[in-house]
Amino acid sequence: MSEIRKHYFLSEYCIIAEERGKRPSDFVSREEEQKKQVSTCVFCAGNEAKTPPASAGYKNGTLYFEEKAKRVQGWEIRCFPNLFPALSPSSAPLFPSGSLVVFPPVSPELALTQLAISGFGFHEVIVESPVHGKELEAFSDKELRLLMQVYRDRVAYYLEQDKIRSVSLFKNYGKAAGASLEHAHSQLLALPLLSPLLEREIQEIQNLNFCPYCSVFEKESRSERLILKNRDCIAFAPFCSKVPFEVWILPKKHVWSLEACSDALLFSLGTLLRALVLKYRQKLGGPAYNLFFQILKAPEYHLSLRLLPRLSLAAGFELNTGIYINSVSPEKAASYLRKK
């Protein structure tokens, strides 16, 4: 049973999830583990019995669910609860107030109380392809369309669940980015609270009385930081890039989440994402990277995708200050990635 804990007095949280200590990837050499995977990958087609039953799967483009006893084969994309979840729907509220969603503000009295709630939430794995080694950059248009639709479906599904306030949809590619299994997969965490980063962001946006992302779209669609664009979206290196070759993919239309995207817009987002991952492969040798969606259930919000390659390390200075030292300017990064 995991637990969500609040910092003594700041709006910072951690999830204490000791069950995850049992993951084979922890405390063993990652090299050894990688070798094991190729022969016995639990995400591969045919090994469905080695994972929990699917919470949602897609076969011939059609949604299905699995009961406990059977495992559907021949799927195209398969979603199931993480076997070592950081958050779990069976967790009961622990915090005395009984409120799952709001940590009380800090008062002199509460500063001496440890604030924690049970680790309620959902943690899902989305296996992107039945084929081991098939990565996003090699997806056909049809496969890409389905993947983006699954992303949209699963986010929508979890945002509707009782006591869920936000969803984090992300992908870790490569060991250095935190992937413990090689087979292409994304993950989704549905949380009973707003992340502190999104909370600050929405507050700033509400203070502004206009959408800063709409402004950023205007500016960056014509800037030297632009990398690629299509009818609906741009991919660019953000002005304040934390890491070398950081990329944001931003739709022109003010859409707060994937749910508000039409099929056409989804596919536009997907094609830029696929093109960028291919660029990373061709231009940077296929580095480990983290991909995540900035999604917030608020009409003021403007969806984006972020790609952060792991070519540098956050060290003591970054941990201390929150300021990142980046040795490649976004202008140079964009110029390099733009080249054919």
Added chain:
Amino acid sequence: MSEIRKHYFLSEYCIIAEERGKRPSDFVSREEEQKKQVSTCVFCAGNEAKTPPASAGYKNGTLYFEEKAKRVQGWEIRCFPNLFPALSPSSAPLFPSGSLVVFPPVSPELALTQLAISGFGFHEVIVESPVHGKELEAFSDKELRLLMQVYRDRVAYYLEQDKIRSVSLFKNYGKAAGASLEHAHSQLLALPLLSPLLEREIQEIQNLNFCPYCSVFEKESRSERLILKNRDCIAFAPFCSKVPFEVWILPKKHVWSLEACSDALLFSLGTLLRALVLKYRQKLGGPAYNLFFQILKAPEYHLSLRLLPRLSLAAGFELNTGIYINSVSPEKAASYLRKK
């Protein structure tokens, strides 16, 4: 010439420092580099000519400075400007307002402006010992006293400099923590702005009207998360630990910075630090770690030291939400580190 850039609308910053791309550690295998170092370490005694002149050195416990032409030998601790600085005192202000220290608030108009200032500041290396391979946990009391005094001196020196608003003093130990050279060293960055993390923290503290760290001291000095204590300080695993075996070292006395510490208090802090690093060696096999000092030039602030071993990776979820998933509870971590 580096540049400090602000996020489009949030209080987030990065330092674009392209000169640092020239560091030998970048884009070459770190294994190879490590081998090179042992024979030709530029931080070793006798190789002073291979680094910039000392900005401050200590010989027989006495402070000295170096002119361009000569290099003092026989030093105990030696400080000099980083050869590939993230910030540099020669940078001139670039931001149109001419203000180095305050980024303007975001307005509809400024959201279309890219906010940046020149990378003004200082970046110093503190070589902790003339002997290659001598680490903190093996320091004699005399060596430890000197190191802590040098930390205090250098922080005080930089906080007095014109246009400097904050100082980050940190140590990266091991490759996985971002150390590019093996020889024991710390680093100091003096900044023309407050880090966003410290800025939020001091705002929260000012809202509280009492010192939350004084409360935390009371609580944690008697909790199951306590690891070690002496007359003046405690070392404990914080309730909301971001990573396995995170440790905070906190003085009982409300001191805002190292400058406000007596020699005795400094030594108390140092002995807990040395003991913890030794614990990491004995109990965890000497993992890579980041060490940093939480220092803020404000009487409301309460100094602490933070130690974060690199036993886990921040991945897509952490980057997306700012929430860390930690597979070892601080209670378990403290119990494990307490054992003889």
